[in-house]
Amino acid sequence: MRIASGGGNVAEGDDYLEVYHAWLVEKLDGDRVRILTQESQSGVPAKALAASVPNTMLNGHQAWLDGLVAYSKN
Structure with a gap:
């Protein structure tokens, strides 16, 4: 399963903000879960x-x- 979310604002200069997060979730044997994450923030x-x-x-x-x-x- 892949989940991703992004957002930000329309401001400029010091008020500007942009973010993006993504998660890759894998169910593994032995009641284990692996989660890979990626993130960027500006x-x-x-x-x-x-x-x-x-x-x-x-x-x-x-x-x-x-x-x-x-x-x-x-």
Whole structure:
């Protein structure tokens, strides 16, 4: 299963933001799941979020992965 999502805004300069995320989910033998991810982010807001502590972006991505694993095992 492949899932992808992208978005952004129509702003220019320091307000410009564009993101794209993709996940390839594979159910494996032995009740295992493999998830390959690809991500790109452009713009000052993305750089600021990536540098935040705690890292909201990293924590959100981990929650996505945990949910995909749980769903894939059903």
